[in-house]
Amino acid sequence: MSHVYSFIAPSSAPATLFDVSISSDPSASSSSSSSSLTSIAVNHASHAPIGSVKRICKTSDGSIVLADDAYRLSVLSARPEEVDWEPEVITQHEVSHRKGDLWSGLIPVSSGFISSLSSGKITYNGLDSALAGESSNSHIVDGHVLALASPRPSSNTFALAGKEIDVSIRDVERTFASSSRSQNGEGGSSKKRKTELVEGEIWRAKNMPNNSLQLRPPVHHLCLAYLPLPSGSESGDSTHLVSGTKAGTLRRYDTRQRKPVSEHKLAREGGIGAIAPVNEHEVFFADRGNFVGCADLRTGKLMYSYPGLTSSAHHLVYLNGSPVHPTSDDNSYDEVGHTLREGLLASISPDATLRLLSTVPPREPASKGNPQGGKAKVVGVAGGVGLGSFIYTGFKYRPVVQEEGNEESERAGGSEEGDEDVWNDMDTADSDEDEDEEG
Template identity: 40%
Template sequence: MRLTNWRLSPGGETFAYGGDEVELSVWNTEAAFAKRPEDKLSNETKKRKRGDQLLPGEIWRAKNVPHDGLSLRQPVKNTSLAYLQPAGSTSHCHILAGTQQGNVRRYDTRAARRPVADWKGIAKIGGISTIEKGHDEHEAFVADHGCNLFALDLRNGRVSYGYRGLAGSVMSMAPSPSFLASVSQDRFLRLHSTFPPPAQAGSQQEQKGNVVDKQFMKTNPTVIVWDQFTGHLGDARVDSDTEDGADDAVWDAMQNVEDVDEEEEGGQKRKRGRKPSHLVP
């Protein structure tokens, strides 16, 4: 057993974790870290006989998916977690879980202990490395242990589009309203364009995302976080337009080199065509 991912809910009321042979589990943050008397702890330990019984502070625990076609138990390999939306209550959460098998599972803690959707084969190489909820509805971003980064439609589990130009596995992502930032093992921080899923589920995605900028990092980055600040974006665009306009004015005022050369050549030809005055009869 090994814990591989821990995620705090957007409001901080709950947190979730999962890992190798560790089922997805949701906890009440306040109750989980509340101090309890020692005698009460010993009594709770004695009463807890079944492995699926919830621990103090634990409000929900997932159940493994059914056996495969050969009636063999499927291993629990949770690699990444993401809350889909702010929970209406501490007992109701929507969570995405990526697995080492390359699957993406969607859980509704109010509906069932098993996933309400299990999309298989999303990852191409080495399973899911990281997963994040996008800012648009029904949108999530998924990366594997290869060089693949996808936008996923949560209505049907289909890949809307993928990003090209990555030379390393994505370690962390930070979605914002306009862009997606990522860091990868090739030591690059990349800024990706994003587009919302089609209005109708199953329709063809017309616009594709791409890498709009990248910056090489001196050390290997492992985590990236958006600071939730967007006030500078509009000012930055205005400043950029002003600077571009000033640059254009400077370039327009400059004389073309070819025009100068042509004028110089014309003047030399005229000078060569004139004869000295003392040679005229």
């Protein structure tokens, strides 16, 4: 049986999604046998046609939400787990925008979802109100919002950050309570905004101290995520966040104090544009070049990386507890092939490729005798997808079918061996006749 991972990814064509399946088994030697793309047409029904999808998220009740290049938010009628998925738009909302605006975030929260534009506009859509045809609530944040994060799909709080917007945690209900205040921005003097929390804001980080030249470090976050709760901890929202900055650093925050608890320079080219936490101490990151690695936030050291990547990763998703093909000398797998200590990493890149990447456990560092110990590799590839975020929908088992071409080549090889035996017998007969003539 082959382990196949399923994703819903965007397409460059309008009103279209891809159902992507990628196998990580080493027996799948070619890209054609290890991955497949199924085009899914989205029926807009009585709503406006959907453009090219840029952002995708899955809400707490399993609904799929799309943000397209026409600045529309569309909630689909079906789940990707269903057989013969034929999605249809059941509700749609168009977000007012400025020229040149880009989608910078789309996250699930309690009973709905929040989207953000790079100009600073954040919008909350409740699923119940959206289905009832009620309008959404918007809020203008002073600055450029470039990242959104939620601790869990059913959370009542969310975090945001961006250019000249330090990491901030907000309450969903209080942030979007007053539509009149929200539409007019947060207001107040610049000095007051830096020292006091605005309406709905629960916590805000304090910037790093001045550098050796007494210059203020720029505030420019490109991505943001909550770190998972430690294993064995009680349920609730995590108090730790990590951000990637334009300066190429990873910053870790603890909401019990305002200043970042650590900052480590890890990018090799440009800023850190995508992150995917593994646990409370480890995080995957991708810079604006083609470098993807895993870092230990306690030491700031690079644990391992992925050599040979040809394109930058714009979105990363860590697949926790993924089934991985077991090796004969590895006893870390259970009876159904689930790994007991590591998962996989999925990425999407501007070269229209969704990649499935292996993860290397910390017990295998690089050394003289094992130079590849600190490096991971690409185990599956699916080309032809669009550029944007994607979601993981689970894994399934698929029987391994031997390709007909291989069987034909084996049969052809067998016939060639038979022909060689015939010629060898003929050579032997000729040599016997020659010996008789000599005698």
